[in-house]
Amino acid sequence: METIQYNLPQDRIPRVWYNILPDLPSPLAPPLHPGTHQPLGPEDLAPLFPMSLILQEVSAEREIEIPEEVRQIYAQWRPSPLIRARRLEKALDTPAHIYYKYEGVSPAGSHKLNTAVPQAFYNKKAGTKRLSTETGAGQWGSALSMACSFLGLECKVYMVRVSYDQKPYRRALMEAFGASVTASPSTETESGRAILAEHPNSNGSLGIAISEAVEVAAKDPNTKYALGSVLNHVLLHQTVIGQEAIEQMALAGDEPDVIIGCTGGGSNFAGLVMPYLGRKIKGQCQARVVAVEPAACPSLTKGRFTYDFGDTAHLTPLVKMHTLGSTFIPPGIHAGGLRYHGMAPLVSHVLDLGLAEAVTVQQLDAFAAGIQFARAEGIIPAPEANHAVAQAIAEALRARAEGKPRTILFNLSGHGYFDMQSYIAYHAGTLENYEYPEEEIAMALAGLPSVE
Ligand SMILES: *Cc1c(COP(=O)(O)O)cnc(C)c1O
Numbered sequence: 001m002e003t004i005q006y007n008l009p010q011d012r013i014p015r016v017w018y019n020i021l022p023d024l025p026s027p028l029a030p031p032l033h034p035g036t037h038q039p040l041g042p043e044d045l046a047p048l049f050p051m052s053l054i055l056q057e058v059s060a061e062r063e064i065e066i067p068e069e070v071r072q073i074y075a076q077w078r079p080s081p082l083i084r085a086r087r088l089e090k091a092l093d094t095p096a097h098i099y100y101k102y103e104g105v106s107p108a109g110s111h112k113l114n115t116a117v118p119q120a121f122y123n124k125k126a127g128t129k130r131l132s133t134e135t136g137a138g139q140w141g142s143a144l145s146m147a148c149s150f151l152g153l154e155c156k157v158y159m160v161r162v163s164y165d166q167k168p169y170r171r172a173l174m175e176a177f178g179a180s181v182t183a184s185p186s187t188e189t190e191s192g193r194a195i196l197a198e199h200p201n202s203n204g205s206l207g208i209a210i211s212e213a214v215e216v217a218a219k220d221p222n223t224k225y226a227l228g229s230v231l232n233h234v235l236l237h238q239t240v241i242g243q244e245a246i247e248q249m250a251l252a253g254d255e256p257d258v259i260i261g262c263t264g265g266g267s268n269f270a271g272l273v274m275p276y277l278g279r280k281i282k283g284q285c286q287a288r289v290v291a292v293e294p295a296a297c298p299s300l301t302k303g304r305f306t307y308d309f310g311d312t313a314h315l316t317p318l319v320k321m322h323t324l325g326s327t328f329i330p331p332g333i334h335a336g337g338l339r340y341h342g343m344a345p346l347v348s349h350v351l352d353l354g355l356a357e358a359v360t361v362q363q364l365d366a367f368a369a370g371i372q373f374a375r376a377e378g379i380i381p382a383p384e385a386n387h388a389v390a391q392a393i394a395e396a397l398r399a400r401a402e403g404k405p406r407t408i409l410f411n412l413s414g415h416g417y418f419d420m421q422s423y424i425a426y427h428a429g430t431l432e433n434y435e436y437p438e439e440e441i442a443m444a445l446a447g448l449p450s451v452e
Contacts, residue, residue, distance in 0.1 A: 006251045108139070130155070144226055294335055296333050309449065322343040380420075
């Protein structure tokens with residue numbers, strides 16, 4: 001029988017998270033204080049995060065031990081499966097080998113639980129009572145609500161308006177785990193009220209929802225803030241994905257020639273690729289590494305690599321990243337998790353170093369690829385993950401055209417069973433492509449803070 005799944009036993013759940021920072025040829029640019037433009041100290045972040053996570057954010061240690069309590073919760077769905085997409089290979093009539101690491105097996109339905117659990121864990125240990133956060137598509141909100149319920153914390157979620165309306169089941173899921181969910185922009189915060197005063201029908205954006213969640217945490221000593229992507233410690237927690245994949249690819253007796261992930265804030269991509277990039281830096285891996293972003297929100301391919309705010313109301317530190325400008329509000333594509341104006345500083349940096357490349361995919365092409373994948377593999381991908389699927393299929397078709405074998409590995413970051421409304425729209429023909437919103441991005445870029 002042909003092997004399809006490469007599974008690891010539970011005791012192979014990684015014991016450490018892999019921090020690529022000490023292995024990089026040059027350091028990350030430091031985050032800056034939004035007022036003084038001086039490098040941030042750990043105490044500047046203390047109102048928002050517990051010190052344990054702040055120290056992980058700036059750590060120079062290559063390996064950071066995963067607490068046993070966190071590994072115990074990981075054991076419910078980790079190690080996640082590595083699957084060889086043999087039926088998709090046949091459907092594409094390609095000599096390529098296609099593998100996907102499937103993170104949709106987590107009870108929250110995506111990779112996001114990999115960081116939600118440790119974030120809730122460290123907060124609980126530090127005495128936090130409540131976590132506030134934003135969510136785009138609802139994946140991160142679901143994961144954090146679940147983690148808070150496991151660890152006995154309250155959870156407050158600001159959900160981007162367009163997703164709140166498109167994805168009522170996501171909201172129901174968060175509420176089932178005990179979270180309080182509010183559509184953003186809301187009237188509950190100063191940042192939300194300011195946006196509504198100018199744009200009463202605002203679709204919202206991740207940047208706006210972050211402002212609301214940060215504001216709430218900054219004003220309440222019992223509430224801390226949790227972010228589902230972008231920050232170093234979040235990307236760090238996701239490296240369990242790539243560490244497992246390396247072992248599983250060895251079981252399969254294959255080495256990837258190309259490694260692919262979709263990028264919103266960069267966390268599922270980083271989770272899969274950073275352990276491989278650590279090897280690439282040491283000359284132990286030759287794979288091309290490809291980040292895939294939506295054409296409607298192309299921070300890596302069209303953004304500027306410079307200091308910008310992480311949110312719309314400019315409450316967060318300044319970080320050096322690929323950005324479309326913090327005031328840019330991306331079109332309402334269904335891949336809500338990819339609607340962010342910036343990109344993780346770490347992902348931006350490895351792209352700048354030439355260790356990775358970036359491409360864009362249009363919404364309709366992403367859904368067409370997702371359908372093709374579903375018909376062959378039986379899994380409906382999350383709209384975000386469809387971008388990675390589209391690139392994996394493109395690579396497989398290129399291998400066929402060139403008549404060359406190629407081993408493709410991609411991250412199937414989550415399932416799409418709460419996103420069926422977007423598939424309904426796709427089948428009804430009402431889903432559309434958005435052209436690159438050139439003018440609005442130019443305007444947002446003109447408003448970048450001047451640093452240096
Ligand atoms: C949130 C999300 C993304 C995008 O966020 P990253 O931090 O770039 O990974 C991608 N896929 C799924 C399934 C998500 O939930």
